[in-house]
Amino acid sequence: MMAGCGDGGKMLEGVRIIDMTSVVFGPYATQMLADLGAEVIKVEAPGGDVFRYAARPAATPGMSPGFHALNRGKKSLVLDLKQAGDADILRDLIAAGDVFIHNVRAGAIERLGFGYEAVKALKADILYVHCVGFGSDGPYAGLQAYDDIIQAASGATTLLPRVKRAGEDGADKRPRYIPSLIADKVAGLHAAQAVLAGIIHHMRTGAGQFIEVPMFEAFTSFLLKEHLDARSFDPADGDAGYSRQIDPDRQPFATRDGWISIVPYVLAHFPLTIKLLGDAAFADEERWQDPKAIIAASTELYAKIAALAAHKTTAECLDVLRAANIPCHAVTDLDDVIDDPHLRETGFFEPLDHSSEGRVFQMRDPVRFGDWEQGPLGAAPLLGEHDKDFKKR
Helix, strand or coil, X not given: CCCCCCCCCCCCCCCEEXXXXXCCHHHHHHHHHHHCCCEEEEEECXXXXXXXXXXXXXXXXXXXXXXXXXXXXXXXXXXXXXXXXXXXXXXXXXXXXXXXXXXXXXXXXXHHCCCHHHHHHHCCCCEEEEEECCCCCCCCCCCCCCHHHHHHHHCHHHHXXXXXXXXXXXXXXXXXXXXXXXXXXXXXXXXHHHHHHHHHHXXXXXXXXXXXXXXXXXXXXXXXHHHCHHHHCCCCCCCCCCCCCCCCCCCCEECCCCXXXXXXXXXXXXXXXXXXXXXXXXXXXXHHHCHHHHXXXXXXXXHHHHHHHCCCCHHHHHHHHHXXXXXXXXXXXXXXXXXXXXXXXXXXXXXXXXXXXXXXXXECCCCCECCECCCCCCCCCCCXXXXXXXXXX
């Protein structure tokens, strides 16, 4: 494992990952590991990962935008594990691999002959990573889980309805999903972290191990870091929900020509922001010398900022606020992020000429290492593109 590291090679050069995950959770984890130099062999059932066909159609069926984003730099091998010959190919790969990761439910993977004990018999020091919806020691073990399900189970769908004023009659109290595959991606980060920790443990001890990464627990841990709030104590002295994040007044402000985010995080920034936006008399009132008065009047202060910002352009707000070191930024439409000048300067979006799809934009790993520079990003594979490299028997 990790042969060749430390000699100028890639960070995870020499690590071979046999990847039987699909959709988002597992593929996001292995995509990050591929970016760091691991060889990731994506084992797909006939027909391929269903995320190949998600969202808008691509020039080539099975090459959706999301699949590109989550599977770059991997090798695709199609195996029907119900066929003895294909199952033998997977056994050979595992015997020569370092990490076996999958999101097949426990009973099904056992029936296929690739449960932990069977895989351990093939490679005693294997890192066996099982990506599951719910931890195996709880009553939800074995239930199907998708991002929507985990958002519902974790309390995430009740956050947006909480962003309302007390007693507000017209507030939309329906639970709503956060419009991102956020639970899948957070769980993927945990899975990548678990693999790296397992690699370090292997380097120190020579031992492999079974690793379970449950999406429900991973995302709930992520969500409740701030939102457990008053329920952190026993007895609880209030409700869950971090008030700063569900404050209905803490939202982007309209300007004459768009929207802006202004975050007066330090209490003294509230009157200063109001002064900079044009109402010095209000900002200089003696009551703002008392921090408790600022906290008590937060709704009034946010309303004043909103009224003042509405009479200025976004650029005018940014100029005066940034000069005073008040945190702020223009609200950028999703379609415009790809043209963001900062991301353009840092090379965040990297164009790649794909063999079937033409020019494709990929997002580089955002982490920068002082002693290693990530090379050009690899392309997402066509279904079965690398069959010939592994089906030689």
